[in-house]
Amino acid sequence: xxxxxxxxxxxxxxxxxxxxxxxxxxxxxxxxxxxxxxxxxxxxxxxxxxxxxxxxxxxxxxxxxxxxxxxxxxxxxxxxxxxxxxxxxxxxxxxxxxxxxxxxxxxxxxxxxxxxxxxxxxxxxxxxxxxxxxxxxxxxxxxxxxxxxxxxxxxxxxxxxxxxxxxxxxxxxxxxxxxxxxxxxxxxxxxxxxxxxxxxxxxxxxxxxxxxxxxxxxxxxxxxxxxxxxxxxxxxxxxxxxxxxxxxxxxxxxxxxxxxxxxxxxxxxxxxxxxxxxxxxxxxxxxxxxxxxxxxxxxxxxxxxxxxxxxxxxxxxxxxxxxxxxxxxxxxxxxxxxxxxxxxxxxxxxxxxxxxxxxxxxxxxxxxxxxxxxxxxxxxxxxxxxxxxxxxxxxxxxxxxxxxxxxxxxxxxxxxxxxxxxxxxxxxxxxxxxxxxxxxxxxxxxxxxxxxxxxxxxxxxxxxxxxxxxxxxxxxxxxxxxxxxxxxxxxxxxxxxxxxxxxxxxxxxxxxxxxxxxxxxxxxxxxxxxxxxxxxxxxxxxxxxxxxxxxxxxxxxxxxxxxxxxxxxxxxxxxxxxxxxxxxxxxxxxxxxxxxxxxxxxxxxxxxxxxxxxxxxxxxxxxxxxxxxxxxxxxxxxxxxxxxxxxxxxx
Numbered sequence: 046x047x048x049x050x051x052x053x054x055x056x057x058x059x060x061x062x063x064x065x066x067x068x069x070x071x072x073x074x075x076x077x078x079x080x081x082x083x084x085x086x087x088x089x090x091x092x093x094x095x096x097x098x099x100x101x102x103x104x105x106x107x108x109x110x111x112x113x114x115x116x117x118x119x120x121x122x123x124x125x126x127x128x129x130x131x132x133x134x135x136x137x138x139x140x141x142x143x144x145x146x147x148x149x150x151x152x153x154x155x156x157x158x159x160x161x162x163x164x165x166x167x168x169x170x171x172x173x174x175x176x177x178x179x180x181x182x183x184x185x186x187x188x189x190x191x192x193x194x195x196x197x198x199x200x201x202x203x204x205x206x207x208x209x210x211x212x213x214x215x216x217x218x219x220x221x222x223x224x225x226x227x228x229x230x231x232x233x234x235x236x237x238x239x240x241x242x243x244x245x246x247x248x249x250x251x252x253x254x255x256x257x258x259x260x261x262x263x264x265x266x267x268x269x270x271x272x273x274x275x276x277x278x279x280x281x282x283x284x285x286x287x288x289x290x291x292x293x294x295x296x297x298x299x300x301x302x303x304x305x306x307x308x309x310x311x312x313x314x315x316x317x318x319x320x321x322x323x324x325x326x327x328x329x330x331x332x333x334x335x336x337x338x339x340x341x342x343x344x345x346x347x348x349x350x351x352x353x354x355x356x357x358x359x360x361x362x363x364x365x366x367x368x369x370x371x372x373x374x375x376x377x378x379x380x381x382x383x384x385x386x387x388x389x390x391x392x393x394x395x396x397x398x399x400x401x402x403x404x405x406x407x408x409x410x411x412x413x414x415x416x417x418x419x420x421x422x423x424x425x426x427x428x429x430x431x432x433x434x435x436x437x438x439x440x441x442x443x444x445x446x447x448x449x450x451x452x453x454x455x456x457x458x459x460x461x462x463x464x465x466x467x468x469x470x471x472x473x474x475x476x477x478x479x480x481x482x483x484x485x486x487x488x489x490x491x492x493x494x495x496x497x498x499x500x501x502x503x504x505x506x507x508x509x510x511x512x513x514x515x516x517x518x519x520x521x522x523x524x525x526x527x528x529x530x531x532x533x534x535x536x537x538x539x540x541x542x543x544x545x546x547x548x549x550x551x552x553x554x555x556x557x558x559x560x561x562x563x564x565x566x567x568x569x570x571x572x573x574x575x576x577x578x579x580x581x582x583x584x585x586x587x588x589x590x591x592x593x594x595x596x597x598x599x600x601x602x603x604x605x606x607x608x609x610x611x612x613x614x615x616x617x618x619x620x621x622x623x624x625x626x627x628x629x630x631x632x633x634x635x636x637x638x639x640x641x642x643x644x645x646x647x648x649x650x651x652x653x654x655x656x657x658x659x660x661x662x663x664x665x666x667x668x669x670x671x672x673x674x675x676x677x678x679x680x681x682x683x684x685x686x687x688x689x690x691x692x693x694x695x696x
Contacts, residue, residue: 078311079318083246084239086303086312087320088374089189089296090132091242094249094327095196095351095367097124097292100438102335102347110279110286112343114262114336119275120286121266121332124293125325130481131294131449136301137316140452141309143459148589148616150302151178151448152388154455156587156615162462171458173512176394178451179385180507182298184500185444186382187423189295190375192441194219196434197371200364203352217428219368223375224421228401228412238373243319245370248363250323252354253330256337263333287488288442293328295445296374298452299381330354379420383413391585391615393518394511396673400618423503431496440496444504446486453478510665513658517666520657521647522555532580532602535560543574545605549640550575551625553676554582563645566690575641579607581621583680589616597628621680637683644676644689 101120102110110116141149145157155175162168198216201208257263265271276283304312331350335343346353355363389395401412431437453475460471489497554561561580568574591612598610611624621642625635649667658666677687 075311075314078307079314080239080243082303082307082312082315083319084237084242084373085377086300086307087296087315088238088242088370088377089193089299090294091246091296091320091324092193092197092367092371092374093293093295094324094331095200095371096192096434096438097289097295098328098331099347099350100289100292100435101286103435110282112335112340112347115271115278116275117332117336118263118266118271119278119283120290121263121329122269122272123275123287123290124328125266126269126272127290127294127481127485128321128325130478131485132297132300133316133321135449135453135456135478135482136297137313140301140456141304141312143456143463144304144309145587146589146614149304150385150388151175151182151298151452151455152385152392152615153302153589154452154459156392158455158458158462160587162458167458171455174451174454176511176515177504177508178298178448178455179389179394180504180511181444181447181451181500182385183382183507184503185295185298185441185448186378187420187427187503188437188441188444188500189378190220190223190420191424191427191431192434192437193371193374194223194368195428195437197364197368199434200349200352200360200367203349204360204364213428213432217425219372220375220424220428221421223372224379224417224424226376227379227417228414238376241366241369242373245366246320246323248366249327249351249354251326253327253333256330256333256354257326260333260337263329263336266329266332284484284488285491287485288492289438291442291446291485291489292438293324294449295441298445298448299378301452302381302385303377327351327354379417382416382420383411386413386416387411388615389511391613391617391619392587393585394515396514396669397676397679399674399678427499436496439492440499442489443486443492443497444500446482446489447500447504450479450482450486453482509662510669513662513665514669516658517649517663517670521649531558532560532606532608535564543568543572545576546573547639548575549577549579549635550643551579551581551640552643553645553680554580555645556582561643561645562647563643563688563690567643567688574605577605577607579609581609581611583611583613583619583621585613585615585619588614590614591617593627596624599628619680621682623681637686640686642677642682642687644687646689 098120102112102116110120140154143149143154143157145153152175155172158171158175159168162171195212195216198212198219201212201215275286279286300312300316307315331354334354335347335350338346351367352360352363386395386398387400390398398413398415401414427437427440431440456478457471457475460466460475461468491497493501550567552561552564552567564578564580591614596612598612600608602608609628611619611621613619613624622635622637628635647670649663649670657663675689676682677684677689
């Protein structure tokens with residue numbers, strides 16, 4: 046049983062910390078952070094030009110668009126205004142203001158909202174929405190490496206169509222290498238990310254800009270009338286095309302989630318000052334090239350316009366550059382999956398997992414083996430099953446649009462519950478974004494038979510497991526509380542009924558009340574107590590970081606008994622021995638060679654009724670409990686100073 050507290054059970058009275066600088070790379074200049082963000086954050090959305098424009102015209106499975114001036118201008122106009130509304134306005138301008146002590150993302154936003162409205166009648170719904178958005182992210186983190194690397198390697202067929210049989214083997218080798226690279230960390234290779242991505246963005250902007258100079262008529266697409274005219278002319282087909290247009294804004298949720306690494310200011314500078322102009326130049330350039338060609342040739346070129354922007358002698362270098370860029374983008378998404386998993390673990394939605402730190406200087410550089418290998422297997426299966434990036438595109442959009450739509454709903458709660466907007470001001474703003482995001486999501490729902498089912502299935506499985514773990518922990522803790530003896534009574538009765546031996550015993554407890562089962566079993570079987578007995582609880586607060594002076598909370602219960610609480614944020618590492626160093630007031634300093642840690646290990650016995658959870662969910666919870674990492678590893682306890690005592694619990 047994890048010693049961390051459930052997010053849903055607490056609403057600590059701490060400041061939200063909007064605008065806090067935690068985790069923003071202390072001491073770094075705004076420009077340096079902005080450059081770093083280009084390499085780490087914008088790879089996902091930056092590699093979208095490889096397939097987004099192409100898929101809008103080549104999705105012959107559900108509709109067919111004529112390749113003429115009307116449709117080219119309409120599609121480019123839709124891409125432009127989608128980028129403005131969804132990425133620039135919704136995420137970069139509005140949601141980046143909703144930081145939780147500097148951190149962003151669905152879970153950080155839910156933690157922020159829970160702190161303000163957690164006790165309200167709809168607080169549980171906010172938590173469920175955030176958990177489902179997180180569940181969809183896992184589907185996204187599986188599809189992104191597959192579609193990105195595959196679309197880049199497919200550029201080889203533009204260089205020489207005879208290389209087509211090599212596309213899947215090369216893509217698989219690159220992807221497998223990518224996942225094996227994770228355990229080494231990205232601290233060293235990460236230094237190369239920014240220069241490579243800057244070169245990539247400059248190259249795609251230059252190619253697009255040259256085509257715009259050749260055919261400046263494409264700039265009429267800046268006028269939203271052409272997007273509207275597309276809908277007036279094609280109706281339902283234009284609606285279906287939204288399912289491919291939205292691929293141009295994939296990675297928007299990742300921008301929000303990665304805000305904690307660089308800060309909103311540097312990321313806004315990167316987006317508005319460099320990334321967005323480069324992307325738009327490339328999209329407009331692809332449109333300009335297609336619009337200038339006769340229909341027969343345009344139909345051939347639109348199959349892969351990104352690589353055909355380059356002249357023949359530069360296409361192979363462009364394939365190599367694009368492949369490296371997609372490699373970097375995939376790396377960022379995988380690291381994001383590690384970060385999201387760590388947050389979910391700390392907030393009580395995922396059992397303890399083995400976490401390895403890959404950098405001695407950056408706390409955020411972590412590696413979670415089980416997540417890494419699960420993603421690798423899923424990516425390999427995706428590539429072998431879908432075969433082409435065009436087939437994968439059908440599965441890609443629904444995960445992204447689902448998460449964006451949920452973020453819009455959470456944004457409405459933010460306006461009213463946290464920022465205290467009047468409802469008549471918040472409602473039109475939220476309605477506007479819901480119409481836009483909901484249209485994209487609805488358009489992608491039509492692709493469920495073609496592959497959209499995959500992220501929905503992944504999301505449903507992840508959602509079931511996350512909520513089952515949270516519910517099971519709550520039930521287990523409630524059942525243990527029912528039989529728990531008050532510590533004050535225990536301390537008085539145990540003082541004279543057991544032999545006191547030298548040293549310190551720390552009993553890890555999941556709750557701040559009652560006597561942990563390990564302490565009861567110890568005195569029952571061993572009939573001894575240490576001179577100093579500390580009942581220690583690790584609590585994860587609804588903030589990313591806890592200030593050092595607020596880390597420790599101690600209560601002297603008398604007769605050598607102490608109640609201690611260590612507070613951590615959901616982005617922090619729970620290093621108990623390090624935290625104990627600041628607890629000198631708890632009966633003196635802690636000498637690890639004279640300290641023993643006693644842990645409780647519960648074995649779940651299914652109750653056989655549906656009073657708490659259905660039996661099938663109880664079995665899932667029991668399986669997760671058995672496979673959770675040990676508390677010794679999770680809390681970084683000294684391996685030779687730990688004693689585990691087991692008990693059985695029915696929920």
